[in-house]
Amino acid sequence: MPSTTKALRSRDRTYRFELGDMLCAAFVCMVAALILFGAAIAPYDPLVFNPLxxxxxxxxxxxxxTDEFGRDVLSRVLxxxxxxLLVALAAAAVGVALGATTGLMAGYISGITDEVVMRVMDALMSFPGLILAMLVVVMLGPAPINVVSAIALVFWPRSARLVRSVVVDLAxxxxxxxxxxxxxxxxFIVFRELLPNxxxxxxxxxxxxxxxxxxxxxxxxxLGVGVSPPTPAWGLMVKDGQPLIEIAPWLVIFPCAAIAIASIGAVLVGERLRHALALPGVEARR
Known part of the structure; x- marks a missing residue:
């Protein structure tokens, strides 16, 4: 009887794990499809006015x-x-890559180098993330690459401190x-021995x-930084629809829902990865 119960529990865990994997894969595929084909599958042109x-x-x-210009909100959301999403993915990738490199080097070398690097990271973290990103975009201009750089700068010190805290013990x-x-x-040690861990x-x-x-x-x-009208960006759509929220709440509800779904989905993927990879607790490679 105990062995049967154990087998049933094992099958239950496997089923939940596979279901979670499929949901995460579906979310990742949905995000990729929106980035690659969102504009193509939109039923209407998101920029064309329709006064009727x-x-x-x-x-x-x-x-x-539709909005006040007759533009289809679904097409604009897609x-x-x-x-x-493309800016978010690129900024997260650049920020984590910079943080990983900085944290690996600082944690491995340690000593005065580690102290200096971490104090610089602390200085960057002392700025509120959104304000720091706004300052960078205002100084560099609203080009997409500048928005990516600004957001990556916000994530750089946070990822660096996270990686450094693990590498100090691994070293x-x-x-x-x-x-x-x-x-x-x-x-070689940093990138072939420590990085895989x-x-x-x-x-x-x-x-x-x-x-x-x-x-x-x-x-x-x-806030009007980084994207200019009439580009259909979710945050900009919320801003444009806010004055009309009492008579046309759908102008705000649907872009906010898109932001919420994308954000919650990314969190769930992270939680799924954490459980699948047995984190926290990174063991050294033997």
Whole structure:
């Protein structure tokens, strides 16, 4: 009887794990489809004015309604996925990559170098993330690459401190001493011995940074920084629809829903990765 119960529980765990994997894969595929084909599958041109249908409520012809210029909100939400999600993904990737490199080098070298680097990271973290990103975009200009750089700058010190906290302990492990005894250089040890042991942590960190990047990118667009009309970006759509929220709430509800779904989905993917990769607790490679 105990063995049967154990087998049933094992099958239950396997089923839940597979279901979670499929849901995460479906979400990732949905995000990729929105980035690549969002504008193509939009039923109407998101930029063309239609004075015959201003501020129409959701209907069969316009499932998400129309704005004050008669533009289809569904088409604008689909087309607005790329300016928001692509920027978020790129910014999270750059920020985590910079943070991983900085954290690996600082944690491995330690000493005065570690202190100096971490104090610089602390200085960057002392600025509120959104304000720091706004300052960078205002100074560099509203080009997409500048928005990506600004958001990545916000994530850089946070990822660096996370990786450094793990590498400090890993650098004391026997496999690092063995690599040194073989005559391996510091660069080899950092990227061939230490990096593989933090890859799982970086994957989870990246998924969570994507969540924050979506919110920061949408906030920048809402504040009029980084995206200019008539580009359909989710944050900008919320800003444009806010004055009309009492008579046309769908102008705000649907882009906000898109932001919420994307953010929550990224969090769930991160949680799924954390459980699948057995984090926290990164063990040294033997």
């Amino acid at each position: 249908h201003p501020l129409e409520a959701p209907s069969m012809a316009f499932p998400f309604g 087309s607005g996925a790329r300016p928001t 004391k492990k026997e496999f690092v001493d063995a690599a040194r005894s073989r005559g391996e250089g510091d660069v 933090v890859l799982a942590l970086l994957m989870v960190d990246f998924s969570l940074r994507v969540t924050a990047a979506i919110l920061v990118a949408a906030s920048l667009a809402y």
